Amino acid sequence: MPSPSPAQPRRLGLTGSIGAGKSTVAALLRGRGLTVLDADEVAREVTRDPAVLAEIEAEFPGVVRGGELDRAALAERVFGDPARLAVLNGITHPRVRARMRALEQEAAARGEEWIVQDVPLLFEGELQGQMDAVLVVDAPLEVRVSRVMARSGLSREAVLTRDARQMPAEEKRRRATVVLDNGGELGALAEQVDRALAALGIGQEKSPSLS
Structure with a gap:
C-alpha cells in the first residue's frame, strides 16, 4: 500500500515595496528556522537553463551573451511594454511555479508546517489568494529611496x-495580514517579526538571533 503524501505546508507570503527591507526580514525568518523560497532566486535559477535561454533569445535577440542572460538588456526590452x-x-513563469512547487514538496517531506514565499510582486501578480x-x-518612501540609491547606484528619479x-x-499595507515597519533599527524589526510569528501561531524552531 503506498504511503500517504506529506501534508502541504501552509504558505506565509512575504512582500514589500522596493527598498522596504524584505531581504532583511527573509534573513530573520530563516534564522528562526523557517524555509524561505525566494521567487527572484528561483527565476534566476530558471534562466540559467540553456533551453530557457534559447527561448528568451529567440523572442529577444541579443539579450543572451556568452551563454548568460543580460538582465539589464532584457529589462530595457520589456520596460513599459x-x-x-x-x-x-x-516563458519563465510556468517554470518558476513548477520549481517553487517542487521546493514546497521538499519542505513537506521534511515535515515543515509553514514555508515562506518571498515574492516581490505578490499582490501585483494576484498571488495573495494562494497564501495563508x-x-x-514597509518603510517611509524617503528611507526606501535612499536605501536603493545606496545599494544600486540608481538615481532618485530611477528609483521613484x-x-x-x-x-x-x-x-499593500491594507491587504496585509501583518505589516512590519522597517524604518528603524534591526532590533525593532526583529521584535516585530517575533510578534508576527506568535500572532500567526508559527513555531520557531531556533532561538531568535540578531547576529
Whole structure:
C-alpha cells in the first residue's frame, strides 16, 4: 500500500515595496528556522537553463551573451511594454511555479508546517489568494529611496520610477495580514517579526538571533 503524501505546508507570503527591507526580514525568518523560497532566486535559477535561454533569445535577440542572460538588456526590452513583458512571463513563469512547487514538496517531506514565499510582486501578480497569511514590509518612501540609491547606484528619479510601477505601499499595507515597519533599527524589526510569528501561531524552531 503506498504511503500517504506529506501534508502541504501552509504558505506565509512575504512582500514589500522596493527598498522596504524584505531581504532583511527573509534573513530573520530563516534564522528562526523557517524555509524561505525566494521567487527572484528561483527565476534566476530558471534562466540559467540553456533551453530557457534559447527561448528568451529567440523572442529577444541579443539579450543572451556568452551563454548568460543580460538582465539589464532584457529589462530595457520589456520596460513599459506590457505585451513584450507578457511574452517573457509566458516563458519563465510556468517554470518558476513548477520549481517553487517542487521546493514546497521538499519542505513537506521534511515535515515543515509553514514555508515562506518571498515574492516581490505578490499582490501585483494576484498571488495573495494562494497564501495563508501575508507579511508586508514597509518603510517611509524617503528611507526606501535612499536605501536603493545606496545599494544600486540608481538615481532618485530611477528609483521613484521603479516604485511607481508597483502597487502603492498604502494598498499593500491594507491587504496585509501583518505589516512590519522597517524604518528603524534591526532590533525593532526583529521584535516585530517575533510578534508576527506568535500572532500567526508559527513555531520557531531556533532561538531568535540578531547576529
